[in-house]
Amino acid sequence: MAFFLAQRLLYLVPVLIAVSLLTFSISSLLPGDLAMTILADQATPENLAALRRDMGLDQPLWQRYFTWLGHIMQGDFGRSFRTGQTVLQALAERLPVSIELMLLAQLGALSIGVPLAIVCAARSGGPFDRFMTGTAFAMLSVPTFLSAILLIYLFAVELRWLPATGYVPFAEDPLGNLRFMVLPAMTLALAEWPGIMRILRSDMIATLQEDFISLAKAKGLTPARILFVHALKPSSLTLVTITGINIGRLIGGALIVETIFALPGIGRLLVGAILTRDLIILQGVVLLVAAGFVIVNFIVDLLYAVLDPRIRHGHA
Template sequence: MTGSAFGMLSVPTFLSAILLIYLFAVELRLLPATGYVPFTEDPIANLRFMVLPALTLGLAEWPGIMRVLRSDMIAALQEDYIALAKAKGLKPSRILFVHALKPSSLTLVTITGINIGRLIGGTVIVESIFALPGIGRLLVGAIYTRDLIILQGVVLLVAA
């Protein structure tokens, strides 16, 4: 687990996006490479177009969350109440999910909240690669056209 998390942590978002496009759109032909269909027009097509960008952003955040969860679970499994649950004869899956994961979920929520800003910043690259409308594409367009008012507004929104 730790090796795969470390490997994914070192892969930049744009590279994982390009690799996912190559794998799922070019080689396997399962998903469209770029484009956008509004949810109100065709919900199924919208989901097909959103799988690769969501997977790209999820792969960027997954290693940090996995490492924190792993260390939290190791600490939780060494607590006295886990030994008591084992002595009571509870199933290992119940001990793991109810008694160990529940206290660890507080840390996960905190880490996820901290990562929201980085996630929004990563959408700039993902929206540009997958040709999606959004804040990131607006930012790139404002840079190309040198529209300073929009640029300041988007940077203020993303940085906050």
């Protein structure tokens, strides 16, 4: 297991370097002059030259990259030229909201997709299986913003059960926090559960045809024990992969959902940075989010080894 862990860590280093290169390129690829954007009405030739010198904008691109990377290694991700807030401070305020949203959405998607996949696999080819498969296909074609609008209209406008927009910190009012988070999390969960259901259903149908399942049936084990103990675990490798990849999809969905529901998360922070051309915040947040996504997928690789010992012994 130690060798497996060291091997995966070595793979992680070039990926993180590539992420830093792509993130740094944001400031170079976007049109416009960063110094001109920062100074706005005060953009005299002398002020522009002084600011470019202070920020290193007059240096070659490769030199600017290594200078920026050195600051990152020291924990300095930059400071917003509009608000004066550092990137780490902005993330410390916004990241808990987005993490809570993604966790609730992922739990909701798993709560819907996994039970449906198990039932469909156990009754493969039946009416319920065909109905749920068709429903999953239909749900995959529904965009996130449309689901958000429909949920707001149904639960906030018509039924008045839940608030449409706003946010209350969990530490101040746990129940109020959950009321504000239900609709956003449900919006993302509705986009994620069809993929989870379809993948797990296919894997479980294949697993239920294996010889060890026939042996378990011959021993007289109950159908529930066969499904949940013997069939679910070997079928969950692909599910773990999908769950890790979904983190990236959830981050993308958060950009839309947090804007629609007025949640103060990293999605709205990124949108605001783009609209105001706050490239320092944009660059730092994108780097941390991308690095977090890479680390999550590294953890997923480790879960493979836990679920299937053949992987960590190199016989998979």
